[in-house]
Amino acid sequence: MIPWVQLDSAKTPDGTQELRLKRRGSEFSIMLGTNELMNSRLSGSEEALAKLSCQKIAGHRRPRILIGGLGMGFTLRAALAELGNDASIVVAELVPAVVAWARGPMTEIFGGCLDDPRVIIHGTDVGQLIQSDPAAWDAILLDVDNGPEGIVHKSNNALYSLQGLGAARAALKPGGVLAVWSQGPDSDFTRRLKRAGFAVEEVNTRANGKRGARHVIWIATNGSR
Numbered sequence: 201m202i203p204w205v206q207l208d209s210a211k212t213p214d215g216t217q218e219l220r221l222k223r224r225g226s227e228f229s230i231m232l233g234t235n236e237l238m239n240s241r242l243s244g245s246e247e248a249l250a251k252l253s254c255q256k257i258a259g260h261r262r263p264r265i266l267i268g269g270l271g272m273g274f275t276l277r278a279a280l281a282e283l284g285n286d287a288s289i290v291v292a293e294l295v296p297a298v299v300a301w302a303r304g305p306m307t308e309i310f311g312g313c314l315d316d317p318r319v320i321i322h323g324t325d326v327g328q329l330i331q332s333d334p335a336a337w338d339a340i341l342l343d344v345d346n347g348p349e350g351i352v353h354k355s356n357n358a359l360y361s362l363q364g365l366g367a368a369r370a371a372l373k374p375g376g377v378l379a380v381w382s383q384g385p386d387s388d389f390t391r392r393l394k395r396a397g398f399a400v401e402e403v404n405t406r407a408n409g410k411r412g413a414r415h416v417i418w419i420a421t422n423g424s425r
Contacts, residue, residue: 204229207305210297213325221301228272228306230298240309243274245415246343246381248405250278252419253339253379260338260375265289268326268359269344270298273310275381279341280316289319292326299323327359330371339377340368347382347416348389360389365396365420372422382416393420 202225209220212232220231228240238246257263263283267275270293279289293299299321302310314321322329326344348360358364360380368378378398380389385402393400398420405415 208297208301210295213294219295219297221297221305223305228309230272230301238271238274240272240306242413243272245405245417246271246274247278248403249341249343249379249381249417250275251282252403252417253341253377254279254282256377256419256421257338257375260373262286262288263338264336266326266329266337266340266371267291268340268342269293270302270321271343272306273302273313275341275343276319277311277313280313280318283318285318287318290322290329291319292322292324292329294323294325296323327364327367330359330364331367334370335373337372337376339379340372341379341381343381347384348380348386360392362392362396365392365398369396369398369422374423376422378418378420378422380418380420382418383413385416390418393418396420398422 204222204224207221207223209218211218217232222229222231230237265279265283265287267279267289270276270291276289276291302314313319326342330340342359344359372378390400390402401419403417403419405417406413
């Protein structure tokens with residue numbers, strides 16, 4: 201068995217926890233303490249986050265997409281594959297080391313997607329971008345935690361509150377989509393989405409195609425165009 205080797209580490213934005221990048225052969229893992237946030241072999245549900253969202257906004261001219269969390273780029277690459285050349289994607293990533301890992305040890309996994317002219321990387325809180333520009337986005341995709349709870353950055357809890365969901369809805373264009381990835385179901389969050397005025401679909405998907413752990417994606421639609 202090839203052993204895991206730690207390549208680098210970085211503090212979370214609040215400075216209280218540590219993200220660690222590990223490698224075993226060609227496999228990468230990003231850990232938060234003993235909790236694995238993502239693994240390069242398990243991309244299915246993160247890709248589904250992008251595909252389901254892009255299907256909902258098919259036909260939108262010059263779509264603008266906001267992705268919260270770069271991670272290993274699974275959602276970003278899937279969105280680029282789904283969208284045309286008229287699209288623009290902003291990725292909000294608060295931890296500079298995650299971007300450095302994408303351009304360094306994990307370059308092969310990212311396949312040059314960070315250099316796609318449709319992509320802009322912002323080293324800022326996705327919540328700030330949501331609040332700064334009303335009716336600006338066709339889709340907002342959130343994969344900044346393991347679900348609707350701020351485990352990586354406690355201030356992320358505000359994103360999933362009723363007030364935060366209201367801000368996300370205000371930031372979407374008519375017919376826009378808020379999509380949230382989670383490692384498991386959360387009935388309270390489903391109710392909050394509905395209270396915030398969204399039409400909600402809760403989609404179960406696998407971590408790796410038809411195999412792996414079951415994850416949940418909420419597709420919350422902001423009315424009609």
